[in-house]
Amino acid sequence: QKEVEQDPGPLSVPEGAIVSLNCTYSNSAFQYFMWYRQYSRKGPELLMYTYSSGNKEDGRFTAQVDKSSKYISLFIRDSQPSDSATYLCAMSPNYGQNFVFGPGTRLSVLP
Amino acid sequence: EAGVAQSPRYKIIEKRQSVAFWCNPISGHATLYWYQQILGQGPKLLIQFQNNGVVDDSQLPKDRFSAERLKGVDSTLKIQPAKLEDSAVYLCASSLVGPQETQYFGPGTRLLVL
Numbered sequence: 001q002k003e004v005e006q007d008p009g010p011l012s013v014p015e016g017a018i019v020s021l022n023c024t025y026s027n028s029a030f031q032y033f034m035w036y037r038q039y040s041r042k043g044p045e046l047l048m049y050t051y052s053s054g055n056k057e058d059g060r061f062t063a064q065v066d067k068s069s070k071y072i073s074l075f076i077r078d079s080q081p082s083d084s085a086t087y088l089c090a091m092s093p094n095y096g097q098n099f100v101f102g103p104g105t106r107l108s109v110l111p
Numbered sequence: 112e113a114g115v116a117q118s119p120r121y122k123i124i125e126k127r128q129s130v131a132f133w134c135n136p137i138s139g140h141a142t143l144y145w146y147q148q149i150l151g152q153g154p155k156l157l158i159q160f161q162n163n164g165v166v167d168d169s170q171l172p173k174d175r176f177s178a179e180r181l182k183g184v185d186s187t188l189k190i191q192p193a194k195l196e197d198s199a200v201y202l203c204a205s206s207l208v209g210p211q212e213t214q215y216f217g218p219g220t221r222l223l224v225l
Contacts, residue, residue, distance in 0.1 A: 104152075
């Protein structure tokens with residue numbers, strides 16, 4: 001079992017749809033959870049950063065962490081074609097180090 | 112604010128050759144990371160520097176990979192000799208040391224080993 005797993009996609013949705021992206025993990029020591037967006041031929045950029053369990057909202061994006069189930073989610077409301085990218089979850093047990101990334105989910109939002 | 116700079120952007124070499132990548136982090140960022148991203152996978156951390164000291168190099172294949180960060184600013188990653196399985200994008204990232212440990216990634220160097 002890989003340490004961090006994601007639905008591989010690709011995922012195609014119509015513009016305006018609500019998108020749910022998910023990751024599961026096996027290491028119960030993970031405490032810091034991140035979501036990155038990576039456009040083709042670009043480096044990842046941080047979207048959301050959460051600590052421990054709970055929800056965090058930023059504009060159209062909501063991140064949820066359920067440590068008891070070892071499950072994290074990213075929701076995108078009112079999805080736009082510009083949201084088309086690969087979404088990577090990442091997590092770490094320690095502040096600022098030992099980051100582990102998931103393999104990514106490719107999302108296409110169709111106009 | 113200028114982002115993380117990397118060069119070259121693309122490199123094609125034959126197996127057993129050597130190659131070097133360069134990274135210039137965002138000014139003032141104490142922490143620098145090198146990642147390897149194989150096609151279809153997430154980035155894998157190779158090495159993390161805090162200023163010019165190594166924090167984590169547990170996943171760096173030290174028999175062929177080396178990295179240095181002179182004067183706590185620029186960094187180079189070297190592969191010698193390269194293998195076919197080293198074909199990947201090599202990403203450099205940097206971050207401040209502080210309450211928000213946001214990593215800023217460069218565009219990456221795409222390496223193809225033939």
